[in-house]
């Protein structure tokens with residue numbers, strides 16, 4: 001009986017903590033402008049991707065959830081130039097297109113805008 005009560009208390013505690021834990025997730029800016037080197041900056045609808053994709057780690061396994069982290073890792077030699085562009089953005093957009101689903105841009109000047 002005591003054991004059951006204890007489990008109930010633990011469960012209740014976990015459920016009570018859930019909403020606060022969720023409220024603390026920092027989702028970052030809904031829209032952002034990424035550095036695109038000589039080809040010009042890249043507008044990126046962050047929130048649309050968060051809504052659409054199940055897991056933050058699809059992108060954030062390669063770079064942390066911090067503004068400027070891609071450029072920082074590139075400058076440290078921990079990410080190749082165009083690695084995120086080719087291995088994430090374009091790779092996924094191409095796969096979605098092949099699957100006949102709505103997708104994002106695949107050509108240079110649809111992503112890079114000239115300043």
Ligand code: HEC
Nearest residue numbers: 026027028029049050053056059065066067068069070071
């Ligand atoms: C499709 C790729 C992608 C997905 C999915 C994604 N992000 Fe991001 N996120 C980015 C990019 C790109 C940046 C910008 C990094 C930079 O500035 O170098 C970023 C930056 C951030 C930042 C820092 C920027 C700011 O405005 O503070 C936070 C926080 C963040 N993401 C949280 C999340 C969370 C939480 C999720 C999941 C709910 C998520 N992201 C899903 C691509 C993604």
Ligand code: HEC
Nearest residue numbers: 035036037039042081082083084085089105106107108111
């Ligand atoms: C789906 C969007 C997208 C498309 C399409 C795209 N790019 Fe990019 N590009 C990016 C993003 C995001 C970055 C920054 C992250 C990185 O370097 O991986 C970038 C970075 C770059 C850089 C800077 C690399 C550096 O660090 O100096 C160049 C140059 C570039 N792209 C050229 C091109 C060219 C040329 C094409 C067409 C053949 C192209 N991009 C197509 C999104 C895109």
Ligand code: HEC
Nearest residue numbers: 042043044045052053058088089092093096102103104105
């Ligand atoms: C894992 C898959 C995935 C990754 C990674 C991804 N995207 Fe997308 N992206 C999508 C899908 C799916 C759509 C189409 C959403 C829709 O129209 O419903 C999209 C749409 C877009 C659009 C068009 C939005 C609009 O309003 O028309 C842009 C711009 C874009 N992505 C840029 C990027 C850039 C830049 C990166 C890399 C930093 C990136 N995406 C990474 C899946 C991805």
